[in-house]
Amino acid sequence: MSRTPLQPGTVAFVGAGPGDPDLLTVKALRALQQADVVIHDRLVARDILDLANPAAQLLNAGKEGFGPSMSQDDINGLIVAQALTGARVVRLKGGDPTVFGRLDEELDAVSAAGIDWHVVPGITAASASVAAIGQSQTKRGRNAAVRFLTGHDMKGFADHDWRTLARPGEVAAIYMGKKSARFIQGRLIMHGADRATPVTVIENASRLDQRVLSTTLERLPADLAEADLTGPALTFLGLAPRAAEAALVQSKQELA
Template sequence: MQHFPIFLDLAGRRVVLSGGGDAALAKLRLLMKTQAGLTVFAPAPAPEIAAWAEAGRLLLHRREMAPGDALCAALVYAADEDAEKDARTAAIGRADGALVNIVDNLADSQFITPAIVDRDPVTVAIGTEGAAPVLARAIKSELEARLPATLGTLARIGKAFRKAVEALPAGRRRRDFWADYYFTEGPRAMDAGGAAAAKARLPELLDKHARAEADTGHVAFVGAGPGDPELLTLKARKALDSADVVIHDRLVAPEILELARREATLIEAGKTGYGPSTAQADINALLVAHAGGGAQVVRLKGGDPGVFGRLDEEVEAVRAAGLGWHVVPGITAASASAAAIGRSLTRRGRNADVRLITGHDMTGFADHDWRTLARPGAVAAVYMGKTSARFIQGRLLMHGADRATPVSVVENASRADQRVIATTLERLPADLSAARPEGPALTFLGLEPRAACAALPEVQAEELA
């Protein structure tokens, strides 16, 4: 992020603009929505600028900008649409201590003006750092259509009532009140009787929330999916939006953690195969302690919480403490990995079932029904199978599996750095050792990447030889 977004208080402060043409007009239309004192320098201003000056909306000097004209200014806009003049204006602005923007010159500007959705006092700023102005305009248009015109009125009414709401305990009780007002009761009152009705509803709503019972903790066991934030369910997004505490696995993608509320407490409680791990008893204790204290807790697990996620153990700990809970399923790694190689997990004439197995358990390498898995056409998805590849190969060969059985290893399924290693049962340990996958990987026994699947890099066995 090169440009850090902030909201600058311009009330009573000077903003200076040099220019009198179309670029100047566009900036001034936006700046006149603020409470800044606007000063314009233009030898030949457009008629609209002259009219605004006569109406007292800005101060107009019919000359070029000179050194000292930007003293005490917060911002300076160079909008003469002439490279030489704009450079001169920028130099004066910087010398006078102001931040400078040169219209349509991102490289030499100290700040940029974003596209704005105005629902005063609610303001949405959209910036692309100059990379895609058309995209910014498209996003602005979509938000304009989605945000009701009454949103600003509700926000202004709510702002005047904030002091009274401090009677509620800080934290969730206040957030629940405002959520109820802005998304349910406020719009309903506006539709029924306008601003007066929305204002009258606030004291009644405050009384309702003041009489509500004390906060009750709750745990949501949420599947984070394989890593792509766009594969999160809407229900998972909703849980993250309301969480006070997020206790997450080590492999949950940072992009997904970014979706949690800024005020939420993030706690990593990850497990590493044969490496540093948080004990399950400690995770259970964290869940009970935070939810028992009244927090809304999200236990965020990679993939689906019910697939090799120790869900039952954690649910039992929460239930034993008398706390509420629910499960939000997620897309498991097997589904995402099958999509990555362009294959279905089951297929008529090939396999009527699919096994989801783990490469190791609490006692070491996990044992399974190897005779069934070794049959022609069998398909299995092996979770946590990187370190157990040689063990799995040996067990399958021991029970008669074909050495040419196709095997696909999908690393970082659904993520930008997704990678597919296409190999065979015979070459599985050697090819894995050569490819050195460092991210989470799922191993498919009995499936090979579809030739037409061009979604991501693929490492063929012969390339690793």
């Protein structure tokens, strides 16, 4: 692990992890403590921002799907402008900046301005969420691959290979999937997915206010509406919490 200090006029793109400050990497903590400016996402926990250099300027560059947001061009311009003043800039992103973090657009902007940069990876929401329910993203005999999907993109609800996702045993981690739950449900059932397929939604994974909703594909939209989850959430298609999965297996054995 490099201990090289964050240099003036450079940008560190740092993953803040899923929210628990204890899951912040040592390298990310060093960058925060050296920063003059921290440009952070809406989802970055206050406990993590509190770890930054006390003299650092904290700038909120939050984006929200289907909600009020700072435009990506404005964020790019803000990062570049701060670095060109000679500041040591940390662009702090929730989870891992390389996973649905629009990292490439920001890297292109700072590169075009001749600014040096580096990336500090973080623990992504899928890893924290699957740990919260006592499962693995891959398992021998069940799934040899896992898909990371986004619930929506620049055009609205995102389209995917629904026929493949509808097959038994498939596992997918769906980011930003709450508002697209009914769309996802419809596409999967249309392509033959079992309505009893387990679905788990983890809100505020790794945080003290974490909540876990265990449901099925058939019940997903209704249960989400009833649960009224307001925080950031990740949806696992094909996974149930370990205790719920064990109870289901026992029930099937008793009926056999």
